Amino acid sequence: MAGNKEKFGIVLPIILLSYFMILLDNSIVFTSTVKIAADLHLDSQTLAWVSSAYTLTFGGFQLFGGRIGDVYGRRRVFLMGLLLFSVGSLMVGLATTGPMIIAMRAFQGVGSAILAPTTLALLLDNYQGKMRSRAIAAYGTTAGIGASFGMVLGGVITSAFSWRVGFFLNVPVGVLMFVLTLFFVKSRESQRTTRLDIVGTFLSVLGLSALVYSIDGTVHQRLAFVIAVMALGLFVYAEGAVKNPIMPLRLFSDRRRNSAYVARFFFIGAAFAYFFVTTQALQHIYGFSPLLTGLAFLPVTIPQFFGALQVSRLSSKLGNARLIVIAVVLVTLGVSLTVILGLNRGYWIAFALPMMIFGVGQGLVLSPLTVEGVANTDSEIAGAASGVVNTVHQFGQSVGISVVVALTSGLHPFTTSYVTQLLIITAISGLSFLAALVLLASQDQQQAR
Structure with missing residues (x-):
């Protein structure tokens, strides 16, 4: 094991930087889309696919990415994910046409889908006890900071250099992580007697990809949803029948984990819709450039960082579930405060102040949600559990943005649309709060036994 009682060693930085890289890449596109469209002469429909192609494969291959680490060895699969993601990033940066950038974003998404769950599973392999809890807390913190910092960095890179630089940066980082992994990272041996669930793999990729397309696609969305429901229904049936399922159904036998999944789904839906x-x-309202827009998210990023530093102390004192409830309340308040204060108050009052409250809440919530999402799992299903956590994360993002945009697409003027969007996001965050209350009740019941 790489971790000991005193020090994390180099394994944790490798895991966290790799995870940070894919999260950063996911949100950096938000502030780069206008420049990408101008450089590659993309219409709005084609431009939408620059994000959707990545989301499609990232979401569709998550369970597969988590489970193959269980079967073939996490270190080997992690290296494969780094290679795919780095090559995909290079090719996205070199893209000269719409079809090329869309295809390479899809390829990059496969690498991310393998990396995301494998990073968490590797962490579970390498640390135990209190070290594991602290490492998972750092992992959850990275999930939040990577997303919001991507907004800032995306605006800076796009304005100062080129949107391509954001993708090119992944290449040397990916190569460095690959080399360091070869020398320093160990993982549990693969289960040589376990075969990959081929039927479950096919149905999960088909069902999850179709579900993503039914949310983010542009044509035949209803047909995609029907295919998704049928494939996922067959997938659940198959997982209960096969010997070595890609998603063991016993993952969902724990009420605490289930509540954490639901709370994470709605929280991520609210957070990414808010960013978007x-x-x-x-x-639109203040005429900010991409650079200023990126910098305008610093009031989220900085408080989030300092809030995350308090997670370990607060979770020990309050418990994960109680901390999640408090954090979601702060996030909900942060979103709704812009509506309460009014857009005519200017950026510092209407945006920056609510962002600070939102940032503290986000800094506090993702670490304990991650801990609860993999609670009470053994090494045999650690990869599958990690896959579910990251699948929930990805789908929460897609559903949150799509629901908010769909419900407000016909509203004018823009200020009316934005206020309505914030109210919907507040409601989504409220659903996360309800799931957090269920998690708290489950935790209290377990402690009372």
């Missing part, structure tokens, strides 16, 4: 619509609002 606020990016546009800053440019």
